[in-house]
Amino acid sequence: MSYNIEKIRADFPALDIKIHDKYPLIYLDNAATTQKPRQMLDTEYIAYTTRNANIHRGVHTLSQQATMAHEHAREVIAKFINAKESAEILFTRGTTEGINMVASIFCSSQMRSGDEVILSAMEHHSNIVPWQLQAEARGIKLKVVPCFDNGELDMETMRSMFSDRTKLVSICYASNVLGTVNPVKEIIAVAHSHGVPVLLDAAQAIAHRKVDVTDLDVDFLAFSGHKIYGPTGIGVLYGKREWLEKLPPYHGGGEMIEHVSWEKTTYNELPYKYEAGTPDFINSVALAESINYVSNIGLNEIQAYESMLLSYATEQMLGIDGLKIYGTSVDKEAVISFLVDGVHPYDLGVLLDQQGVAIRTGHHCAQPLMQRFGIEGTARVSFALYNTKQEVESFIKALNKSLTILR
Ligand code: PLP
Numbered sequence: 001m002s003y004n005i006e007k008i009r010a011d012f013p014a015l016d017i018k019i020h021d022k023y024p025l026i027y028l029d030n031a032a033t034t035q036k037p038r039q040m041l042d043t044e045y046i047a048y049t050t051r052n053a054n055i056h057r058g059v060h061t062l063s064q065q066a067t068m069a070h071e072h073a074r075e076v077i078a079k080f081i082n083a084k085e086s087a088e089i090l091f092t093r094g095t096t097e098g099i100n101m102v103a104s105i106f107c108s109s110q111m112r113s114g115d116e117v118i119l120s121a122m123e124h125h126s127n128i129v130p131w132q133l134q135a136e137a138r139g140i141k142l143k144v145v146p147c148f149d150n151g152e153l154d155m156e157t158m159r160s161m162f163s164d165r166t167k168l169v170s171i172c173y174a175s176n177v178l179g180t181v182n183p184v185k186e187i188i189a190v191a192h193s194h195g196v197p198v199l200l201d202a203a204q205a206i207a208h209r210k211v212d213v214t215d216l217d218v219d220f221l222a223f224s225g226h227k228i229y230g231p232t233g234i235g236v237l238y239g240k241r242e243w244l245e246k247l248p249p250y251h252g253g254g255e256m257i258e259h260v261s262w263e264k265t266t267y268n269e270l271p272y273k274y275e276a277g278t279p280d281f282i283n284s285v286a287l288a289e290s291i292n293y294v295s296n297i298g299l300n301e302i303q304a305y306e307s308m309l310l311s312y313a314t315e316q317m318l319g320i321d322g323l324k325i326y327g328t329s330v331d332k333e334a335v336i337s338f339l340v341d342g343v344h345p346y347d348l349g350v351l352l353d354q355q356g357v358a359i360r361t362g363h364h365c366a367q368p369l370m371q372r373f374g375i376e377g378t379a380r381v382s383f384a385l386y387n388t389k390q391e392v393e394s395f396i397k398a399l400n401k402s403l404t405i406l407r
Contacts, residue, residue: 003305008297009386011037023356026391026398031176031204031335031382032360033226036290040230043289047282055281056255056272070281073288074271080291081221082212083238087270090237090244091279095203096126098222098237099170101274102199103130105247106168113139116166118191120145120153120182121372122175125365127201131170141165147372151178151327155186162194169198173205173221177364177380178327179310179335181205188218197243203227207384208306208333210299213238225283229384230290234283237274244270251276294385302385309383310334313392320400322407326378334383337364343406345379351402357395 009015014035017025027035047069053062055070071086078086092098107117117131121144134140143166145158169191174181188198197219202211207228213221220239226232239247249256249267253276258266267273294302313336317323322341339345349361362377363370370377381395 003297003301005305005386005388009388011039011293012386013038013041015386019356019358020354026357026394028381028383028387028391028395029358029360030384030387031227031333031364031380033232034207034229034384035386036231037229037293039293040286040290044231044282044286047285051285052282054278066281069285070279073284076288076291077236080295081236081238082214084214085241088238088241088244090239090271090274091284092222092235092237093233094224094226094235095201095222096224098220098235099127099199099201100130101237101250102170102220102222102239103134105250107134107138107140109246109248111138111140111167114141114165116141116143116163118143118145118158118161118166118169118171118196120171121147122151122153122178122180122366122369123170123172124176124201124203125367126203127170127172128368144368145171147178147180150329151175151180151332152329153180153182153187155183158187159190162191162196166194166196169196170201171198172201172203173211174202174208174333174335175327175366175369176204176335176382177337177366177369177378178329179332179337180327180329181209181331181333183331184218185216188216192217204333204335207294207302208299209303219243225287225290228287228290229293230287231283234280234287236287241270244274249273249276253277255279297385305385306334306383306387309387309389309392310336312389313381313383313395316392316396317399320396320403326373326375335380336382337378337380339375339378340403340407343403345377347406348379348399348402351405352395352398355398355401357398359395 012035019025051066053066055067074086074089078089143161146154191198199220200218202221202223206223222237224235256276258268326337345361360380
């Protein structure tokens with residue numbers, strides 16, 4: 001399909017919102033969460049109204065239909081990220097839960113005091129704090145790969161960080177602050193050459209470029225539904241079968257067991273071993289629909305389109321006196337963090353909102369990265385498949401207007 005921006009925009013009811021009853025919404029906070037297409041919203045409604053029954057083990061028709069839809073959704077997701085089998089797709093509440101899960105089950109079963117995990121300087125708090133919790137509980141050491149001023153990872157230092165105590169690398173595919181797309185294939189190859197598995201935080205990559213777990217040969221990969229035009233509260237953890245077989249369960253409860261007795265409980269087969277409790281069988285189906293939506297447009301087309309928006313916005317912003325962009329890596333997602341001399345990003349955010357432009361300000365859940373750059377926070381615009389060049393122009397106009405007020 002060719003890139004039909006009018007048709008795409010018509011699929012997103014939220015893009016018709018008027019801010020302060022006046023300004024058309026210019027939504028540039030897509031790295032935080034994305035707006036939703038009608039197709040996904042309709043799917044959710046249909047699931048609730050025609051297939052709402054608890055899944056697995058149900059003898060009645062509705063339960064069987066709901067089960068089939070949920071398992072089909074898993075297959076859609078497996079195909080989307082090119083997993084070898086749908087049993088490697090675990091439903092979670094989001095990226096944060098996926099990372100916590102790996103941190104917990106991996107560290108408890110594969111690591112002991114003094115063993116090391118390698119992270120990077122540009123991680124979101126959700127790929128820092130779960131490891132710190134494990135470090136506190138088990139004496140695990142965290143090693144942090146630095147990044148250069150342009151936001152690219154220092155790969156040479158990374159290569160030198162591996163020791164015989166390194167047990168895992170956990171790193172973001174793309175930074176939510178700098179936009180940097182890390183050389184993840186290379187990182188995985190380096191880690192594997194040391195016999196070390198890799199977890200990728202794909203929260204910022206999944207909606208913007210083709211993510212192929214088989215090609216990457218990655219061991220674990222987490223993402224959130226709400227960042228790929230899907231529902232909030234559901235996400236995915238991909239894990240290679242060999243790891244998922246070997247590692248212990250995370251949560252205990254219904255669904256994840258084979259047989260329970262007071263003497264000994266045995267666990268269910270994959271993927272159910274990791275899915276305790278009633279699964280989110282409505283949102284799973286809605287997530288698969290948003291994935292179909294993205295696939296129908298095509299990830300390569302989306303990537304090219306967003307990259308055009310990134311270049312266009314970057315070029316215009318660099319023309320503004322005193323404006324500095326944080327993150328100028330060669331391979332970059334359509335995320336622009338910036339500061340303007342003498343202007344607090346919060347004030348900028350408020351003034352832009354008054355003109356209908358939604359941006360994010362603050363530390364973006366990456367305080368160590370802010371420290372690395374010696375700043376408190378930034379203003380950030382982030383683009384999605386439905387943004388337009390005209391919106392970039394309106395944003396630049398609103399930005400200039402705000403700056404004349406603020407300085
Ligand atoms: N990792 C990155 C890079 C993110 O940008 C985010 C959210 O902004 C997360 C993890 C956490 O995602 P969630 O809050 O959906 O679990």
